Ligand SMILES: Nc1ncnc2c1ncn2[C@@H]1O[C@H](COP(=O)(O)OP(=O)(O)OP(=O)(O)O)[C@@H](O)[C@H]1O
């Protein structure tokens with residue numbers, strides 16, 4: 018609350034500083050000859066930034082790291098031995114102290130007797146520390162704000178280069194933001210790498226990457242089974258790619274053809290209706306596609322195949338009939354087909370953009386040669402757009418590989434090495450979800466396997482995306 | 498008949514490099530002489546040769562905006578006709594009426610008749626695709642396809658099935674490139690992309706592409722606007738040579754160029770045809786004061 022009020026005060030102070038800086042600049046330039054270096058607004062912004070920014074940074078730092086400092090202060094003061102808090106329980110104890118001090122009504126552990134006395138004392142101590150820290154932070158922020166103002170304000174003069182300073186500061190803020198984005202990504206990758214390393218200490222990378230047997234449940238029970246290759250990821254990747262190929266078989270032709278239709282054939286009114294419709298389709302949450310696949314498409318396909326099987330039983334295709342008769346809901350075909358439908362708007366809107374980017378002059382050139390529309394599309398537009406279309410398909414592939422919700426709901430859990438689209442397969446993402454849901458401890462290969470899978474998946478999609486972006490870049494250069 | 502440059506009915510006699518078959522293609526189906534004395538009579542100084550294209554009362558609208566107003570132009574065969582006029586006066590628009598490229602512009606509407614060898618190109622019976630094979634076009638900005646030099650020139654012959662085989666196709670490509678005087682520069686790099694050529698080379702490449710299908714009429718929209726004087730001179734030479742076989746219409750902003758390459762000139766102004774006549778007449782003795790002003794550089 019206090020911090021919030023100080024932030025508001027800072028905003029008000031900055032606004033005041035802005036007005037004062039601007040007025041001073043106006044006065045400085047009013048009488049003087051020649052043009053001032055910077056507009057008055059820049060002078061105001063300069064003072065305002067110096068007033069508000071350092072103090073705001075301090076406050077944010079306090080909010081982010083203040084808790085840790087307080088924790089260090091509290092734990093510097095251990096409970097008396099009579100309280101009977103053992104070394105192992107110390108962390109829980111301090112955590113309890115801090116949460117009670119912060120307003121939680123009861124602690125997780127019930128303390129009694131000497132421990133209770135010590136605990137209450139520690140809570141009181143923590144409260145007073147906290148209050149003091151907040152007051153100190155607020156005061157420091159205000160001092161910084163005033164100091165910043167006093168530092169910046171006297172500098173203003175007609176020739177002061179306020180614009181360059183403000184622009185420098187603005188670009189610094191932009192740099193910090195992009196650094197935050199990059200560092201976060203890097204941090205995620207590092208933690209992925211770190212946990213994967215721990216996994217690969219337990220399971221050899223070779224048996225992980227090339228093993229054909231996936232059965233993490235057994236591995237959790239006994240240690241030896243792990244070494245027998247129960248963490249072979251091949252079936253998972255095979256399942257992932259099988260579903261991806263089915264999805265692309267649906268999305269690539271339908272998406273591409275609808276893009277061609279939209280870009281070259283559709284009239285203005287059709288375009289005005291179909292394009293937004295496709296974009297809405299792109300906005301459907303994948304979980305909706307997931308239960309569409311699991312509850313509608315799956316049973317539909319199964320009953321279809323079962324009925325077909327029943328027809329074939331007894332005939333020359335008896336075996337096939339028997340097989341079709343026992344097809345399950347969770348076949349790769351269902352997950353793949355629904356994922357393909359999900360990808361259609363993705364492929365078509367990317368391809369549509371790419372086809373539209375082919376210069377009109379090329380179309381005119383082709384039409385003027387007496388080419389028909391379809392000849393123009395086949396011989397000029399598509400070849401010209403091909404690199405971009407390939408890139409769009411690669412991006413769609415990497416989405417298909419990383420897609421989780423549809424396969425979690427519609428694909429199976431059984432890791433099977435098969436190319437049969439009617440069979441049940443599982444995917445990398447499904448396995449990551451199952452490995453990490455429920456109560457998990459991050460110290461056994463079973464859960465760590467999720468990181469190994471994640472890292473491999475990341476590497477694959479990264480490579481796909483890099484190739485795609487490279488192609489798009491090449492393609493752009495061609496027309497710039 | 499009075500022309501500034503050579504008499505089109507008396508070609509210089511330099512041997513044609515285009516395969517005979519090309520000329521044959523069209524000579525078969527297209528009657529050479531469609532003399533329309535009435536129309537020609539309207540212009541006392543019109544050439545007495547064949548009339549290839551006749552436009553009658555052409556009006557063009559882009560949406561609600563009218564770009565051309567009742568334009569009548571006669572274009573003789575085997576000669577160069579130049580269209581001049583200030584920017585935005587409708588020269589390109591008129592050019593696009595002849596091969597119906599205005600069809601591809603959404604919202605564009607054309608009324609009136611454009612007779613190609615006496616047949617209205619806007620007739621329901623006429624397929625714009627076959628029409629455009631007869632009326633080639635070279636655009637203001639060179640627009641080679643992102644294909645090899647060879648494939649660029651082979652494009653038309655391929656889609657119209659003009660070549661009997663590979664050797665035949667190669668022959669057509671070579672002949673067309675030679676006529677566009679590009680062959681020497683590209684004969685060793687036919688498989689490289691056409692987009693990698695210089696601007697002037699690209700312009701000659703698209704001319705080669707246009708003549709590869711042996712059209713009867715070639716429309717050129719400011720073909721030299723992006724070229725240096727040397728490349729311009731080569732294109733002009735090329736036009737001069739091509740006119741012995743084709744009917745050529747050229748839009749240009751250069752009075753000197755119009756005077757050099759054309760036998761007839763039409764002056765457009767604000768969407769109207771102001772004056773048409775032999776180039777010599779137009780440049781030495783224009784009837785309309787606006788023509789006079791434009792040619793002498795007083796406006797436009
Ligand atoms: N696609 C179009 N849509 C709408 N208006 C157009 C279109 N093309 C041309 N116009 C208009 O029609 C008029 C004639 O244009 P046109 O391109 O024929 O002029 P031009 O004589 O070729 O000019 P320039 O010498 O600059 O090439 C202009 O006013 C132009 O704005």
Ligand SMILES: [Mg+2]
Pocket residue numbers: 588589590637718
């Ligand atoms: Mg023009």
